[in-house]
Amino acid sequence: MRKGSLRSGKMTMTTSLIAALLLGLSTVARAQVKTLQDDLQVQTVWDNIWGVVQVVFLPGGKVMTVHKPGELHVYDSIFSKSQDYTTILDINEEVYSWWDHGLLSAAVHPDFPQKPYLFIAYSAEYPGKPWNDNCEVDYRLSHMTTPADTRPYCKTMAKIIRLTVDEDFTTATFDAELFHDWCTSTYTHHVGTMNFLEDGSMIYGAGDGSHFQGIDHGQPQDECTDPQGPKDQGVFLSQKDGYLRGKFIVIKPESLLKDEHLQANVDYTVISRGARNPFRSTIDPMTGDVFFGDVGSSVWEEINHIPNPLDLDYVMNFGWPCIEGENSVSDIFQNFLKMNRLDTCKDVYAGMSTKPAFTYRFGAVDPDFPDECADADASVSGITFYTGNKLPGHYKNKLFWVDYSKNFAAQMVQAHEDSLYAFDSWTSLNTATGLVKKVTTNLYEDVANADYQVQANYKMLTVEENANMPVPRGITVDGAYKLATVSWTAPAGDEAPDYVVVTIKTNKGAVIVKSAMVTANKATTDVRLPTQAETYLAELSFYDSTHGNRGPRATSVKFTTAAAPSKKKKECIFDPFELKMKKSAKPGLAEKYQLAIVGDYPTTVRPFQTVKLTLDVVSEGPSTLMINVLAKSDFSWAGGKIVPVPPGANGLMTVLFDMEGDLVDKEEYSFDALLLKDAKDYKSAYVSDTVKKVFGVLTPVAPPLPDPFPPATLPAADMAKPQPGAPVAVEKELDPATGEVLN
Secondary structure, eight states: OOOSSTTTSOOOOEEEEEOTTSTTTOOOBOSOOOBOSTTOBOOEEEEEEETEEEEEEOGGGOEEEEETTTEEEEESSTTSOTTOOEEEEEOTTTBOOSTTOSEEEEEEOTTTTTSOEEEEEEEEOOTTSOOTTOOOOOHHHHTTSSSOOOSOOOOEEEEEEEEEEOTTSOOEEEEEEEEEEEEEOSSSSOOOOEEEOTTSOEEEEOOOOOOSSSOOSOOTTOTTSOTTSOSOOGGGGGGSTTOOTTOEEEEOTTGGGOSSOOOBTTTEEEEEEOOSOOOEEEEOTTTOOEEEEEOOSSSEEEEEEEOOGGGOOSOEEOOTTTEETTTEEOHHHHHHHHHTTOOTTHHHHTTOSOOOSEEEESSOSOTTSTTSSOSSOOOEEEEEEEOOSSSOGGGTTEEEEEETTTTEEEEEOOOOTTOOEEEOOEEEEOTTTOOEEEEOSOHHHHTTTSTTOOOOOEEEOOOEEOTTSOOOOSOEEEEEBTEEEEEOOOOOSTTOOSEEEEEEEETTTOOEEEEEEEEGGGOEEEEEOOSSOOEEEEEEEEEETTTTEEOOOOOOEEEEOBOOOOHHHHHHHOOTTTSSOEEOOSTTOTTTEEEEEESOOOSEEOTTOEEEEEEEEEESSOEEEEEEEEETTTOOEEEEEEEEEOTTEEEEEEEEEEBOSOOOTTOEEEEEEEEESSTTOGGGEEEEEEEEEEEEOOOOOOOOOOOSSOGGGSOHHHHHSOOTTSOOOOOSOBOTTTOOBOO
16 A cells, blocks of 8 residues: 555645645645745745645735635735634535545635635544544454455545635635535545636535445445445446546536535536546636646546536546546456456546546656656646746746655646647656756657656747648548548658648638647647537648747648437447457457557567566467567567467456567567467467557666565464455454454
């Protein structure tokens, strides 16, 4: 279990409020910081304030701190002393503040004081059965499953409450309960952030309410599980209709003033699904778009983007738990669905989901700077657009976020409409040491998708039109459902431009819908578009990043996207378990022996790196699975493994193997998988699958962190007890009250 993070453990609640870059993001700093970078300074405003999870700037210059156990404190200004505040709300007895649960969000009505309301969102103690901020394993319930499930289960619901506050924010009184929903019995993934849109609507997103350890498909120990319901509950409710877990909703302005529980499709609408733990979200002041940080599972942290919800005409899907990051597939979730022949992730596996705006990895941030940030964990925990006038102008209206576990703050520059953007750098701040890292090498092109590497930051480009530059040729556009595939002839020669700019506009009015800049020699790109069938115009031009020049736009190409497929057609073409399967070419064996490399595999490999491949295997009889890593230049062997496959195999297999030590830097390798009748005879292969474009990288890597609790240091008595979070079989009878083994 990873400790001290939003991802998996209890948050450290003694905090410092830091002004300038961090203030208003998330109060997660654990030490004073004196310097950042040349044009920023950091000031600790209040120190040793317990339990702060949000800072709200109020009308008139006052500041409110939201405290996880259930309190709201109001300061006269940011310059007040840390002990000089007024407690306007104390609902400790009502709030369930265990692990990541608690009072986590507050928002003032945008029409205050004409509408004198303050909204709060929190995890509530269960009526008639309060847990008193503590949840312990009930060993009487553990044996409802085999092996025993020793994770704790304590039912709670989330509430959104409307309070009435006076104009000076000295008192707050209960006015109405608008929501009592989001049932969960686990540690985390619950309450999110409330924000207001420009028309007075509220947007709110919450987590999936599932256990983060192992698979949670709706366990019988969980009171939130419907015993008569489908097999795919728990974490999968993030994808299912009829539940608010893992969803973002937009609440109508007039409904926020009602005195009753709000109803779906009457008072609010669901605008997205497939979130895991969207703890914090924010609004782009330029566009009204929503950005939220989604705390990841074991691989990726995400910054996700929802276009202005007031213009959104479809329900977005961010993929969880089917995928994480760009395309990582979790073995345990996919295997569960396949074994139970469930199609919960059918649309996501068919590509009908929205990729993150930005991702970075759990683990080391960058191999060149292994000590700058904490390597062992990651949890994006705060996000905001800076809209003030105190910082230098280039920070205005830019997106910032902080990571609680890695102890850094970062900035991402956004591009709007037809503006151009390109790789700039990755910048991070270690709030514990004050060290700043700025990687300026071109990681985007070389190792942006490496096992250990975050994606690149981008910068806005100064563009000069150059009529002497070439015009893109051979342009074709194929429109499909929610998608356009744009292709062009790659430019040739040493002086060829390095990027192509693709702009999609509406056919009527020429309103820009999407704009992207793609490496020119890739010659094709996919552009995601709205759901409805529509006619668009595609405009292409080249960009020369060396000189900052943009060439003439090619003649617009008109194309039309397709309408949504019929349900019958979807069932035909969107089968997640058949899309990538390679079938045996041997007569009569096509359905009996099949193979596919699926899931997330590295696009770079290092010497002695442990590689994990996930494969979908169908094998009627006994066979052998052989994995080889081969160099493209000379087919030299660089790693692999041989694994026996039992007869009747029909599911996912995970294969771990180590790379050899003599890899060649930037050499292209491939993962070759063969399903063989005889491991000694390549000609006996039933079927094979290959992944290409895996590159060797010879860069230093931070040494692994020592295990803080090695097995030898645990007393024998403790090792004999079931450890919370790790389902184990318990064969002896247990005392229901203490969990001790009975004699």
